[in-house]
Amino acid sequence: MTEPVFSLKNVVVTVGENTEILKSLNLDIFDGDFITVLGTNGAGKSTLFNAIAGNLPISTGQILHHNHNIANESAVTRTNYIARVFQDPKMGTAPRMTVAENLLLAEKRGAKRRLRSRGLTKEKLNEYATITKTMGNNLDTRLQTATGDLSGGQRQALSFLMATRVKPELLLLDEHTAALDPKTSEQLMLATNQQVTENHLTALMITHNLADALEYGNRLIILNAGQIVLDVRGEDKDMLTEEQILKYFIA
Numbered sequence: 181m182t183e184p185v186f187s188l189k190n191v192v193v194t195v196g197e198n199t200e201i202l203k204s205l206n207l208d209i210f211d212g213d214f215i216t217v218l219g220t221n222g223a224g225k226s227t228l229f230n231a232i233a234g235n236l237p238i239s240t241g242q243i244l245h246h247n248h249n250i251a252n253e254s255a256v257t258r259t260n261y262i263a264r265v266f267q268d269p270k271m272g273t274a275p276r277m278t279v280a281e282n283l284l285l286a287e288k289r290g291a292k293r294r295l296r297s298r299g300l301t302k303e304k305l306n307e308y309a310t311i312t313k314t315m316g317n318n319l320d321t322r323l324q325t326a327t328g329d330l331s332g333g334q335r336q337a338l339s340f341l342m343a344t345r346v347k348p349e350l351l352l353l354d355e356h357t358a359a360l361d362p363k364t365s366e367q368l369m370l371a372t373n374q375q376v377t378e379n380h381l382t383a384l385m386i387t388h389n390l391a392d393a394l395e396y397g398n399r400l401i402i403l404n405a406g407q408i409v410l411d412v413r414g415e416d417k418d419m420l421t422e423e424q425i426l427k428y429f430i431a
């Protein structure tokens with residue numbers, strides 16, 4: 181049996197006096213898993229991401245990365261191998277820097293070198309034109325534009341490209357298409373699926389879109405009240421219907 185890349189063992193996250201928002205949660209994440217994550221509002225989906233990314237301390241349990249417990253590792257250290265894209269297009273990009281500068285900055289993830297403007301060579305700009313063109317939203321024509329002046333869809337596409345510029349060991353997609361109009365959202369979802377599949381990325385994607393959760397990924401989990409109540413993969417996932425999923429949303 182292959183070893184998981186990440187393994188959550190009996191993870192508990194407690195807030196306030198004694199409120200458990202993750203309750204002894206167990207999850208093995210294998211290389212190449214593309215896991216869609218569903219659950220009602222307040223089920224603990226973002227908390228799960230915060231625990232994995234190190235933005236929220238866990239009370240008990242372990243978060244293993246190649247069998248090494250990273251529970252006490254800072255969020256900054258974890259960015260060397262975990263990338264995250266948020267729902268808000270304003271997060272994840274530096275607004276005053278241009279699209280090209282943001283992409284160059286993203287290439288330094290995990291490296292200890294500083295950003296140098298001379299890194300933006302003609303070759304680099306050509307390379308960025310090629311990769312931004314794949315997003316299908318004219319981002320390639322705005323490489324020298326300050327990121328703050330982009331549309332929400334372009335900015336979110338840039339956040340996604342930045343998160344995957346250096347292949348992360350785990351990509352956390354936190355409702356990353358939810359704030360976009362239907363067409364832009366679908367465009368980014370298709371680009372996401374293409375990148376995850378072609379580059380064999382390991383990813384978790386929170387979504388409230390049942391159709392997307394069923395269509396994309398090899399595995400689907402549902403959270404309810406801080407616990408995983410369904411975890412299906414492969415053919416079992418393929419056979420799952422929206423009606424079956426909806427049953428998990430009835431209190």
Ligand SMILES: Nc1ncnc2c1ncn2[C@@H]1O[C@H](COP(=O)(O)OP(=O)(O)OP(=O)(O)O)[C@@H](O)[C@H]1O
Pocket residue numbers: 195196201219220221222223224225226227228
């Ligand atoms: N830092 C915190 N302090 C106190 N309560 C918190 C904290 N973070 C999350 N919670 C609570 O924990 C529960 C789970 O929140 P979480 O954001 O993880 O849910 P979610 O499944 O992502 O919901 P949504 O679909 O609405 O984004 C909620 O009741 C929330 O209010």
